[in-house]
Amino acid sequence: MFGKRSNDPQAPKRIAQPQAQPAPAMRPTESGKAASATPASAPPKPEPEAQPQRRHSEECYDVKTTVFNALIDTIDLTQLAKLDAAAAREEIRDIVSEIIQIKNVVMSIAEQEELLEDICNDVLGYGPLEPLLARDDIADIMVNGANTTYIEVNGKVQRTGVRFADNTQLMNICQRIVSQVGRRVDESSPICDARLPDGSRVNVIAPPLAIDGPALTIRKFKKDRLKLEQLVKFGSITPNAKTILEIIGRVRCNVLISGGTGSGKTTLLNCLTGSIDNDERIITCEDSAELQLQQPHVVRLETRPPNLEGEGEIKMRDLIKNCLRMRPERIIVGEVRGPEAFDLLQAMNTGHDGSMGTLHANSPREAIGRLESMIMMGGYTLPIRTIREMIVGSIDVIVQASRLRDGSRKITHITEVIGMEEDVVTLQNIVVFEILGEDANGKIVGRHRSTGISRPKFWDRAEYYNEEDRLAAALAGSEVVDANGNVLGEANG
Ligand SMILES: Nc1ncnc2c1ncn2[C@@H]1O[C@H](COP(=O)(O)OP(=O)(O)O)[C@@H](O)[C@H]1O
Numbered sequence: 001m002f003g004k005r006s007n008d009p010q011a012p013k014r015i016a017q018p019q020a021q022p023a024p025a026m027r028p029t030e031s032g033k034a035a036s037a038t039p040a041s042a043p044p045k046p047e048p049e050a051q052p053q054r055r056h057s058e059e060c061y062d063v064k065t066t067v068f069n070a071l072i073d074t075i076d077l078t079q080l081a082k083l084d085a086a087a088a089r090e091e092i093r094d095i096v097s098e099i100i101q102i103k104n105v106v107m108s109i110a111e112q113e114e115l116l117e118d119i120c121n122d123v124l125g126y127g128p129l130e131p132l133l134a135r136d137d138i139a140d141i142m143v144n145g146a147n148t149t150y151i152e153v154n155g156k157v158q159r160t161g162v163r164f165a166d167n168t169q170l171m172n173i174c175q176r177i178v179s180q181v182g183r184r185v186d187e188s189s190p191i192c193d194a195r196l197p198d199g200s201r202v203n204v205i206a207p208p209l210a211i212d213g214p215a216l217t218i219r220k221f222k223k224d225r226l227k228l229e230q231l232v233k234f235g236s237i238t239p240n241a242k243t244i245l246e247i248i249g250r251v252r253c254n255v256l257i258s259g260g261t262g263s264g265k266t267t268l269l270n271c272l273t274g275s276i277d278n279d280e281r282i283i284t285c286e287d288s289a290e291l292q293l294q295q296p297h298v299v300r301l302e303t304r305p306p307n308l309e310g311e312g313e314i315k316m317r318d319l320i321k322n323c324l325r326m327r328p329e330r331i332i333v334g335e336v337r338g339p340e341a342f343d344l345l346q347a348m349n350t351g352h353d354g355s356m357g358t359l360h361a362n363s364p365r366e367a368i369g370r371l372e373s374m375i376m377m378g379g380y381t382l383p384i385r386t387i388r389e390m391i392v393g394s395i396d397v398i399v400q401a402s403r404l405r406d407g408s409r410k411i412t413h414i415t416e417v418i419g420m421e422e423d424v425v426t427l428q429n430i431v432v433f434e435i436l437g438e439d440a441n442g443k444i445v446g447r448h449r450s451t452g453i454s455r456p457k458f459w460d461r462a463e464y465y466n467e468e469d470r471l472a473a474a475l476a477g478s479e480v481v482d483a484n485g486n487v488l489g490e491a492n493g
């Protein structure tokens with residue numbers, strides 16, 4: 001026993017943390033209820049239904065409100081927060097059963113269980129988000145205010161029936177999430193990045209910046225990142241292109257992975273690091289540690305946002321600069337967003353071959369442009385030609401990831417940076433994905449083909465690492481694949 005009912009004077013007092021408190025007496029609307037009960041339920045009409053939605057009578061919600069309010073009156077939430085999840089659940093279970101008895105509520109065992117589950121989610125966890133967080137097939141969760149939640153499954157964004165009682169409940173949940181990493185989100189600091197205990201990345205932007213209520217975005221952490229073999233199985237890439245990527249990773253090309261949001265950049269970066277030899281010293285710099293390197297000799301670094309007083313920020317630039325004093329053999333940068341592009345290029349230029357990073361762009365050509373502007377953002381007054389020469393001298397390969405309109409993710413380009421013609425950086429595609437059309441189910445049909453380049457610029461490197469035969473064979477083959485990634489036959493590059 002604990003809390004208000006407890007008379008244990010020893011019970012340690014938790015530091016008051018109002019933001020960590022659960023939603024005050026939530027108004028269990030139909031939506032809130034449905035949300036907790038049916039994970040993938042769809043909204044009443046407009047979007048396609050993922051799963052049939054259970055209907056709940058008004059009575060049900062009234063019962064929940066009654067029980068919930070009684071519970072909130074009975075327990076001491078700060079004490080509850082001290083217990084581990086299982087114990088807290090037990091505690092709630094006891095009290096809820098008691099309340100049900102006292103209030104003389106007639107409920108079946110199943111109904112009681114469901115009620116208990118909902119209440120536990122509201123009090124202890126992330127409320128209506130819980131069922132979504134529990135699903136492994138979801139890549140992103142996007143909450144746009146209390147009434148609208150979208151998820152991304154298999155590359156497709158779909159609306160769910162998940163709703164919050166109101167924006168206050170949603171805000172409380174946001175607050176609980178960010179308070180776990182020692183931050184808070186409110187009117188005075190309405191933007192906040194955080195992480196869930198499972199490693200999922202979270203962004204919150206609250207009113208008044210978010211006009212229609214708090215916007216919460218969660219990129220769910222995948223315990224097992226996809227491997228290259230799986231990308232082949234999904235048809236994101238062909239077996240030959242996989243081999244080419246493995247060689248590029250192994251022979252220490254400097255690689256930039258380009259792609260849109262959620263196109264699979266981090267996944268691809270993680271795959272590429274898979275071909276790094278075990279005896280190399282690797283240092284990773286990320287805003288939020290996502291990479292899962294398998295090698296033994298890895299140092300992982302993470303940036304830090306400023307604290308509440310606006311102090312103590314450690315930026316990506318700081319990390320990369322520090323990296324250079326750590327005798328790295330490879331530097332892996334999770335995402336290049338700003339002036340740190342300059343530092344990464346410098347590192348690549350100065351003997352840290354095989355460094356890699358991702359960047360947000362829609363084509364290899366655009367990636368070059370983005371790099372240029374990021375370097376200029378850093379306040380360098382270098383002539384554009386100098387910047388381009390620096391890019392050409394640093395980046396060997398750009399790999400482009402894309403999420404196509406049917407939701408499938410493809411590696412659409414493996415492209416080399418080969419030099420300059422006049423003032424223009426010259427690129428050379430090695431493998432490209434061509435869209436041929438759509439099948440009856442709206443699935444994009446296309447094929448990866450090699451462009452017929454038999455001696456890429458990194459050929460010498462491949463030779464040095466004894467990979468030239470494997471490379472030649474992979475370059476020579478160019479399969480045609482159907483939408484499911486099945487190899488249909490050979491095409492002439
Ligand atoms: N080729 C792929 N096929 C299917 N799913 C993929 C593929 N690449 C990535 N994913 C999934 O897509 C989601 C987003 O991938 P991620 O690499 O984090 O994207 P980005 O870093 O570009 O934002 C993840 O859930 C990941 O597992």
Ligand SMILES: [Mg+2]
Binds near residue numbers: 265335
């Ligand atoms: Mg990423």
